[in-house]
Amino acid sequence: xxxxxxxxxxxxxxxxxxxxxIRRNAENRVRNLFEDYGYDEVMTTSLEFYDxxxxxxxxxxxxxxxxxxxxxxxxxxxxxxxxxxxxxLFASRLKDFVLPIxxxxxxxxxxxxxxxxxxxxxxxxxxxxxxxxxxFKSDLEILILGIKSMKELFGNDFFVEIGHMGIIGxxxxxxxxxxxxxxxxxxxxxxxxxxxxxxxxxxxxxxLKEISRLFGGKEILSQAKSILKDNESFSxxxxxxxxxxxLMNEGLQDNILFDLSIVNDYQYYTGLVFRCFVxxxxxxxxxxxxxxSLYGDYGLNIPAIGFAINFNEALEILSKKxxxxxxxxxxxxxxxxxxxxxxxxxxxxxxxxKGYRCIFxxxxxxxxxxxxxxxIKAKLVISIEKNGETKEFTV
Amino acid sequence: xxxxxxxxxxxxxxTIELLEKAGIKCSGLVDKGRKxxxxxxxxxxxxxxxxxxxxxxxxxxxSDIGVVGKDTLMEMKRPVNEIAALPFGRCRFALAVLxxxxxxxxxxxxxxxxxxxxxxxxxFETKDYPIEIVKIEGSVELAPILxxxxxxxxxVETGSTLKENGLEVIETVEEIxxxxxxxxxxxxxxxxxxxxxxxxxxxxx
Numbered sequence: 282x283x284x285x286x287x288x289x290x291x292x293x294x295x296x297x298x299x300x301x302x303i304r305r306n307a308e309n310r311v312r313n314l315f316e317d318y319g320y321d322e323v324m325t326t327s328l329e330f331y332d333x334x335x336x337x338x339x340x341x342x343x344x345x346x347x348x349x350x351x352x353x354x355x356x357x358x359x360x361x362x363x364x365x366x367x368x369x370l371f372a373s374r375l376k377d378f379v380l381p382i383x384x385x386x387x388x389x390x391x392x393x394x395x396x397x398x399x400x401x402x403x404x405x406x407x408x409x410x411x412x413x414x415x416x417f418k419s420d421l422e423i424l425i426l427g428i429k430s431m432k433e434l435f436g437n438d439f440f441v442e443i444g445h446m447g448i449i450g451x452x453x454x455x456x457x458x459x460x461x462x463x464x465x466x467x468x469x470x471x472x473x474x475x476x477x478x479x480x481x482x483x484x485x486x487x488x489l490k491e492i493s494r495l496f497g498g499k500e501i502l503s504q505a506k507s508i509l510k511d512n513e514s515f516s517x518x519x520x521x522x523x524x525x526x527x528l529m530n531e532g533l534q535d536n537i538l539f540d541l542s543i544v545n546d547y548q549y550y551t552g553l554v555f556r557c558f559v560x561x562x563x564x565x566x567x568x569x570x571x572x573x574s575l576y577g578d579y580g581l582n583i584p585a586i587g588f589a590i591n592f593n594e595a596l597e598i599l600s601k602k603x604x605x606x607x608x609x610x611x612x613x614x615x616x617x618x619x620x621x622x623x624x625x626x627x628x629x630x631x632x633x634x635k636g637y638r639c640i641f642x643x644x645x646x647x648x649x650x651x652x653x654x655x656x657i658k659a660k661l662v663i664s665i666e667k668n669g670e671t672k673e674f675t676v
Numbered sequence: 677x678x679x680x681x682x683x684x685x686x687x688x689x690x691t692i693e694l695l696e697k698a699g700i701k702c703s704g705l706v707d708k709g710r711k712x713x714x715x716x717x718x719x720x721x722x723x724x725x726x727x728x729x730x731x732x733x734x735x736x737x738x739s740d741i742g743v744v745g746k747d748t749l750m751e752m753k754r755p756v757n758e759i760a761a762l763p764f765g766r767c768r769f770a771l772a773v774l775x776x777x778x779x780x781x782x783x784x785x786x787x788x789x790x791x792x793x794x795x796x797x798x799x800f801e802t803k804d805y806p807i808e809i810v811k812i813e814g815s816v817e818l819a820p821i822l823x824x825x826x827x828x829x830x831x832v833e834t835g836s837t838l839k840e841n842g843l844e845v846i847e848t849v850e851e852i853x854x855x856x857x858x859x860x861x862x863x864x865x866x867x868x869x870x871x872x873x874x875x876x877x878x879x880x881x
Contacts, residue, residue, distance in 0.1 A: 442864065470863065473761035473855070497867055538864060558861045562737065 292394050292402030302608070303599050304405070304592065308387060310433040311407055311590065315385040318426060320409060323384050325366040327391075331356035337578035338549040339365035347391045347402075359391035364575065364587060367410050372579035380413025380583070400564075401593045408569070408589035412576075415584045417520070420553045420571065421527040427569060427588045428533045431557050434595050439566070440536045442496075443524070443555045444543035446570070447517030448509070450551075452492060455485055467493050468544040488512065496540035499525055505541055517552075524553070549575045553586070559598050566594045611659035615642040615650040618667050628663075628671065637661065651676065678869045679721050681730040681742035687854050688724060690764040691743045698876045720873075731756060731857070740862035741870060746852040747831055751792045757858040759870075760879045765854030767833040769795060771847040774820050779827045779846060780805075789819030790829040799829065799849050817841040 289295065296304060312322075331348060334341040339362075347359040360366055363386050375382060387407040394400040409426055411419055424443070431439045449467060453460050459478050466474035467489075475493050479486030491508050495501045502525070505518045521539065528534050543554050554570035569588020576583040612632050616622050622629070622641060629639050640659065642650040647664055654662045654676045662674040682688045696702050704714045705722060714722045723739060727748040733739040735754045742756075745765050749758060769792070773779045779786060789810045790796045800807045810825055812818075819825040821841060831852065832838065832845055856879060858870060 440864075469755070470757035470759065470858075470860070472759050474758070496864060540864070558864065560861070560865055562861065 290402070292400065294401070299608070300596070300600065304596055307434055307595060307599055308405075308407065308592070311430045312385075312387065314426065314430055314433055315409060318383075318422070320383045320385040323367060323370065323386055324388055325360065325363060325370060325386070327360055327389075328357050329360050329366055329369075331358045333365055333369055334358060334361060338572070338575045339368065339578055341365075345392050347393060360388075361392050362390050363388060363406060363408060363589065364410065364572070365578075367412075368576055368579060368585070371412055371576070371583075372581060375412075376581070381419070382410075382412040384410045384412065386410070405592035405596075406589045407592055408587055410585060410587040412585045413583050414586055417523060417527075419584075419586055420520070421524055423569065423586050423588060424524060424528065424553070424555060425531055425533060427555060427557070427567060428528070428536065430590060431536070431567060434566075434590075435559060435598065437536065439557055439559045440538050441555055441557045441567075442538045442540050442543070443521060443553070444540045445514075445517040445521055446544075446550045446552055446554055447520075448505070448514040449492065449542050449544060451512070451514040451517075452485070452488055456482065456489075463489060464544055467542050470542075493542045495542065496538065498538060499534075501539050501541065520553070555588070562594065562598055564591070564594055566591055566598070610637050610661070611640055611654075611657060612637040612661040612663060613640050613642050613650060613654040613657075613659045615644065615647060615662060615664045617647070617664060622665060632663075677715075677721055678719065678741065678866060678873060679723070679739045680873075681723050681725055681733045681739035681744075683727045683730050683742075683744050683748075683854075684724050687727075687743055687745065687765055690854065691762075694762070694877045698878065700876065728752060734857050734859050737859045737861055739859070740866055741856060741858045741873070743854055743856055746850070746855050747792065747795070749855060749857065750850065750852075751794045753794060755860065757860050757863050758855050759858045759863070760856040760874060762854040762856055762879065766852065767831050768851050769799075769829060769849035770832045770845040771799075771827055771829050771849060772817075772820075772832070772838050772843045772845045773827040775842050775844045777826075786826040787824070788827050788829055789816050789825035791816060792829060795849065796829040817843055 331346070334346065341361045346361055349357050351357050367384060367386065371382070385408065387405070389403050389405050391403055394402055409423060411423055428441050431441060453464055456463050459482065463475070463478045466478060470493070472493070476490060479490045482489065488508065495505055502518060502522050506515070509515050509518060525534065525537065528537060543556070549572040550570040551573040552571035556565040556568035559566055567588055567590045571584070571586040573584040575585060614622050614629070632639050640657070642653060644650045644653055650664070651662055651674060659676055662676060664672045664674070666672065682691055692702050692705050695705070701716065704716055708714050712724055716722065723733065725733060727744050730739070730742040730744045731748055731752050731754050734742040734756050743762065747769065771779065785806060785808055787808045787810055788796055789812045791812060793809050793811050796809055810819065816828045816830045817837060819828060820843065828843070829849060835845060838844060856874070863870060
């Protein structure tokens with residue numbers, strides 16, 4: 282039998298050296314942003330009871346979950362997202378806190394994917410949860426944080442697409458038995474299918490047809506206003522306009538697109554929705570929105586809004602850019618005697634002040650040390666002679 | 677530059693016909709020889725690939741749009757946008773059995789042979805009818821003849837191959853035609869270029 286003792290399962294990977302540096306560095310930049318805005322970190326357990334995800338708005342389909350059993354035979358799952366566990370955490374340990382609560386997390390989630398489609402089963406997610414935040418101010422704050430975190434990661438090479446579930450939601454709700462099919466067709470932007478459904482729905486179908494094609498720059502908001510002027514979802518378009526104004530005041534309007542028929546995977550979005558794409562990358566790097574009914578899974582009537590960054594996608598984009606300044610210079614220190622070098626000696630302190638990482642050579646000879654220094658890409662080798670004198674070599 | 681992936685073979689020919697009708701100079705496409713990449717007027721870059729690969733290239737965004745059969749899309753279930761139905765490649769997925777047989781008779785677990793296990797699985801799942809699937813790569817019609825399967829799910833165009841081998845269609849699973857697909861991100865970032873291309877080949881988005 283083939284032993285799988287040297288490779289990792291499909292959809293997983295080890296991170297080495299520079300990959301770790303890029304990851305930690307990117308994570309820290311986003312973390313600082315979240316902290317600056319007054320968000321506090323939570324870490325939830327990787328192992329959750331299956332019941333957390335089995336029902337309700339935050340349900341995750343069985344075939345996406347990694348499941349196992351605990352010592353008593355109860356079904357456990359590796360967490361497939363962080364939003365539902367944070368709702369669980371709130372319902373049990375935070376429910377008496379004064380709202381709103383501003384939280385962030387940075388932890389992996391685990392989801393099964395089809396093999397060989399290059400998607401990760403273990404995804405590092407960083408995200409925000411604003412629990413108990415209603416209205417325009419919360420929407421705008423989360424949107425700003427979402428866009429600013431993308432700026433931290435990608436400079437200006439991204440765009441954020443904004444939509445509102447109130448628009449497509451109220452239209453879909455009037456579709457009766459066609460609702461589910463229409464929703465699936467819209468989420469895939471399957472125009473032939475959309476038009477087929479629309480043709481069965483008369484005037485309502487016409488709106489579906491038009492709305493499903495409304496995506497692009499801010500000009501589509503005025504088009505939407507004329508299409509929806511008599512529709513109950515008109516106010517949602519006005520909300521988007523107001524948010525765009527808010528982003529302009531922050532100088533964040535440059536990377537913004539709108540799509541009025543975003544229907545995300547999760548059934549739980551109830552208002553504002555948004556996601557980030559980077560040109561040339563097929564998948565979204567960040568997605569989020571308002572999910573005011575999720576806490577209803579715990580019998581709580583609490584609004585919530587947030588977003589999550591897919592760090593695996595983000596890192597793949599970042600690793601394609603040349604990032605060298607992350608690597609500090611290395612100096613290898615070799616002692617010809619058996620006396621260890623003192624890490625607090627003036628020479629070492631001096632090197633550190635010059636920006637070097639000082640790495641002790643454990644080799645027996647200077648020759649081996651020089652070879653090793655070359656292998657680890659150290660620029661400088663310092664040999665400490667028995668009489669205390671030092672010799673410098675550049676590699 | 678709009679990157680377009682075409683499914684080699686008949687769909688490719690039909691697409692080129694459509695392009696020629698639209699006044700796009702296609703001599704480079706017609707006489708491409710063994711070339712896999714052809715640029716036209718510096719606006720379009722065409723690549724030629726197997727149907728499944730067209731979907732993969734578009735999904736991954738190395739091609740912005742592509743032409744592929746609905747059958748491939750249904751089997752692969754990838755997150756690409758199916759933006760238009762094209763007026764060729766029409767056929768259907770159908771369940772066929774040996775002439776005169778009742779597929780559903782009796783209580784035994786039925787076996788279905790197919791080149792499309794995902795489509796078959798989903799079809800019978802929506803019917804809540806348990807079956808066993810045998811994946812076949814070539815002429816699926818052989819399976820019921822050799823008594824390996826009770827029925828087949830396959831693409832049927834005229835039905836003559838079925839007839840000659842003593843089989844008949846008993847259910848249509850899905851109507852099929854060629855589709856214009858798009859990468860979801862390209863649809864946003866290259867909306868105008870894609871719209872223009874569609875207008876040219878007189879496909880309404």
